Amino acid sequence: MTHAAATHHTSLGLDNRKMAFWAFIGSECLLFTSLISTYLVYKGRSVVGPYPHEILNIPFTSVSTFDLLMSSLMMVLALAAVQRGDMKWGKIWLFSTALLGLVFLGGQVIEFTEFVHKGLTLSTNLFGCTFFVLTGTHGAHVAVGVLWLLTLWVRALQGKLGPANAMTVEITGLYWHFVDVVWIVIFTVVYLIP
Amino acid sequence: MSEHAPGAAAHEHASVRTYVRVALILTLVTAFEVGVIYIRLLTPIVVPLLLAMSAAKFALVAMFFMHLRYDARPLTAVFVGPLVIATGLAVTLMTLTGAFLVFGR
Numbered sequence: 001m002t003h004a005a006a007t008h009h010t011s012l013g014l015d016n017r018k019m020a021f022w023a024f025i026g027s028e029c030l031l032f033t034s035l036i037s038t039y040l041v042y043k044g045r046s047v048v049g050p051y052p053h054e055i056l057n058i059p060f061t062s063v064s065t066f067d068l069l070m071s072s073l074m075m076v077l078a079l080a081a082v083q084r085g086d087m088k089w090g091k092i093w094l095f096s097t098a099l100l101g102l103v104f105l106g107g108q109v110i111e112f113t114e115f116v117h118k119g120l121t122l123s124t125n126l127f128g129c130t131f132f133v134l135t136g137t138h139g140a141h142v143a144v145g146v147l148w149l150l151t152l153w154v155r156a157l158q159g160k161l162g163p164a165n166a167m168t169v170e171i172t173g174l175y176w177h178f179v180d181v182v183w184i185v186i187f188t189v190v191y192l193i194p
Numbered sequence: 195m196s197e198h199a200p201g202a203a204a205h206e207h208a209s210v211r212t213y214v215r216v217a218l219i220l221t222l223v224t225a226f227e228v229g230v231i232y233i234r235l236l237t238p239i240v241v242p243l244l245l246a247m248s249a250a251k252f253a254l255v256a257m258f259f260m261h262l263r264y265d266a267r268p269l270t271a272v273f274v275g276p277l278v279i280a281t282g283l284a285v286t287l288m289t290l291t292g293a294f295l296v297f298g299r
Contacts, residue, residue: 012268022269026276033280040284041291062228066221073217076259080210170261177259181252187224188248192231193241 021171025178039130046125064107065187071100072180075173085163091156098149108139141179216258
């Protein structure tokens with residue numbers, strides 16, 4: 001990113017990219033709330049199994065949740081390192097964040113595969129349809145985040161990422177933390193609420 | 195931060211120690227969330243309890259990890275505005291379709 005592009009600000013004195021990204025996150029809130037409320041509206045209305053209590057593995061998903069929470073910690077540590085110009089730790093934390101994202105995605109693949117083997121698919125019942133659309137959309141967001149993080153990590157390895165690009169890392173972090181907060185809600189609404 | 199305009203307020207973010215403390219709290223709350231669903235005594239209040247803990251975790255991540263506590267207020271407004279609208283729409287939709295009855299079963 002050129003220096004000229006990095007110095008554009010809104011009339012409020014805020015970085016225009018940051019403001020635009022928060023607006024994007026606001027629109028994503030509407031998307032995920034629509035998917036979560038669709039899940040809740042159809043909750044308990046499936047006429048054939050498998051039903052949620054028969055199939056959801058709470059201990060397994062709790063570990064995935066912990067994994068995603070820790071990836072958020074890695075992300076803020078990466079941003080803090082890049083802001084103070086410590087690119088060695090910046091690279092380590094960026095890669096750790098991406099790695100924990102990949103672990104989460106791996107867990108989701110295992111979970112989905114197990115569900116399909118137990119007879120739950122997108123077209124089995126209302127639970128399957130709403131569950132796979134909601135968690136699949138979230139998983140797709142995680143996948144995009146992992147690709148984004150790995151791109152930043154490669155740029156850091158090439159020496160193209162430093163304190164001058166801290167805003168780029170901050171915006172990536174905003175996306176990653178948003179993915180995390182969405183999972184916080186999904187974990188409670190889909191897995192924990194009986 | 196180096197990319198702020200000369201007239202813009204440069205907002206300091208939290209320290210690494212604060213980030214680690216927040217992560218520890220998030221982990222403890224998650225453990226408590228998982229624990230309460232197995233405590234039969236808490237069954238009558240488990241749904242509001244889980245929702246409150248989820249909201250607390252959401253707020254912690256947004257305030258500290260997403261820096262809303264330290265950043266300019268307009269950024270908070272751009273996020274919280276759609277969030278309030280979305281939550282209102284979700285509650286309205288669920289009320290109209292009787293989805294809240296599910297929690298009572």
